[in-house]
Amino acid sequence: MEKEFLDIVGANQGIIHKVCNIYCDDEEDRNDLFQEILAQLWKSYPSFRKESKFTTWMYRVALNTAITSFKKIRRQPGFNRLSDQNLQIADEMSSLEMDENIALLKQAVSKLSGIEKLIILLFLENKNYEEIAEITGITQNYVRVKMNRIKKKLKLLMTAED
Amino acid sequence: MELKDLKKAWIRVSDESSGKQQLNEEQIKAMLGTRTKSLLEKIERNIRTGFVVILVIIAAMLAVDYLTVAPSGMTSDGNKVPRWLFFLDLGLNLLIISLFVTFLFHYWKIRQQCKGVCDLRHTLTKTIGILTLYQRIFTFLLAIILLISATGFAAGYYTSINNHNTSEGFFLTDLLIGILLLILISGLLFYLIRWVFRRVYGNYLRGLRDTFAELNEVEEGDD
Numbered sequence: 001m002e003k004e005f006l007d008i009v010g011a012n013q014g015i016i017h018k019v020c021n022i023y024c025d026d027e028e029d030r031n032d033l034f035q036e037i038l039a040q041l042w043k044s045y046p047s048f049r050k051e052s053k054f055t056t057w058m059y060r061v062a063l064n065t066a067i068t069s070f071k072k073i074r075r076q077p078g079f080n081r082l083s084d085q086n087l088q089i090a091d092e093m094s095s096l097e098m099d100e101n102i103a104l105l106k107q108a109v110s111k112l113s114g115i116e117k118l119i120i121l122l123f124l125e126n127k128n129y130e131e132i133a134e135i136t137g138i139t140q141n142y143v144r145v146k147m148n149r150i151k152k153k154l155k156l157l158m159t160a161e162d
Numbered sequence: 163m164e165l166k167d168l169k170k171a172w173i174r175v176s177d178e179s180s181g182k183q184q185l186n187e188e189q190i191k192a193m194l195g196t197r198t199k200s201l202l203e204k205i206e207r208n209i210r211t212g213f214v215v216i217l218v219i220i221a222a223m224l225a226v227d228y229l230t231v232a233p234s235g236m237t238s239d240g241n242k243v244p245r246w247l248f249f250l251d252l253g254l255n256l257l258i259i260s261l262f263v264t265f266l267f268h269y270w271k272i273r274q275q276c277k278g279v280c281d282l283r284h285t286l287t288k289t290i291g292i293l294t295l296y297q298r299i300f301t302f303l304l305a306i307i308l309l310i311s312a313t314g315f316a317a318g319y320y321t322s323i324n325n326h327n328t329s330e331g332f333f334l335t336d337l338l339i340g341i342l343l344l345i346l347i348s349g350l351l352f353y354l355i356r357w358v359f360r361r362v363y364g365n366y367l368r369g370l371r372d373t374f375a376e377l378n379e380v381e382e383g384d385d
Contacts (some may be wrong), residue, residue, distance in 0.1 A: 017180035047278035064285040070201035124172045137283025
């Protein structure tokens with residue numbers, strides 16, 4: 001089972017990196033969270049019943065772990081700090097290499113709340129409403145409503161930043 | 163630029179970035195080997211350990227009571243142990259055991275809410291529920307321990323009055339000092355431990371509740 005797990009997680013590890021990049025500021029925290037998510041995936045793997053796509057299941061575990069991470073939340077003076085964190089999508093890349101619009105989007109997303117960030121991440125990663133609803137536990141209808149709100153908010157934020 | 167185009171650009175950039183962070187199989191295996199326990203796993207371990215330790219202490223106390231005092235109903239210095247003290251001891255021990263049983267029952271009920279990997283809403287409900295329960299049992303246990311020390315004080319005082327001839331003045335001063343000390347020590351201990359608990363878990367629990375409220379806001383705030 002270990003070999004199977006390593007293969008499948010290794011092939012989809014980008015998901016964990018993306019979640020870590022969004023929720024952690026520095027490399028040490030990112031590594032800690034990566035390890036925590038990996039441990040949770042390993043622990044939960046026997047219960048994966050293939051009822052949902054592996055990537056959806058992986059997003060679910062990764063996002064649950066990131067949002068409820070004890071180490072991360074405990075260090076924060078209040079939950080809002082989660083909203084103020086900067087996205088570190090391509091921190092190794094220089095700003096020159098980054099598309100200007102992506103930089104704007106990155107800045108705008110960093111101003112969203114924790115849950116909004118989670119929803120927009122899944123949306124940007126091409127997840128449909130059904131999958132987002134499956135991961136968050138809210139209905140598809142409300143995901144859609146929330147998504148419209150976030151889009152408007154992002155547009156406003158990006159215009160303001162421009 | 164439209165959001166649809168931004169989406170494509172985002173995927174490209176985030177894929178590039180996570181591609182740079184890729185780990186090989188050996189590195190992932192090494193990470194799994196050094197994995198630490200999650201908060202809930204640690205809480206479960208603490209509960210198990212606490213439960214065993216308290217049961218052992220209670221069993222040891224009962225054994226000492228039965229082996230040394232109960233057969234004759236007398237203490238080592240020849241004083242008669244009042245019967246109500248036995249019942250009080252027994253009652254407090256039963257209170258601790260029933261507290262743990264209640265806790266285990268509620269804990270089991272919370273865990274049964276969703277098995278395996280739950281969605282975010284259920285994960286938050288579960289984590290908040292377990293932590294709140296943990297906080298409650300901790301406070302109750304603390305209160306019971308202080309109750310035990312208070313009854314111990316009362317029992318000791320009662321025995322002292324029964325076995326020694328004390329003048330009225332001496333008795334009253336002693337009683338007042340004793341009660342004052344008991345209140346002071348108990349109060350300090352209670353608030354100190356509660357403060358430590360809140361410092362360790364308080365911010366975390368608040369953060370989780372805020373996240374949960376935010377998630378519910380989506381459901382309740384829109385229509």
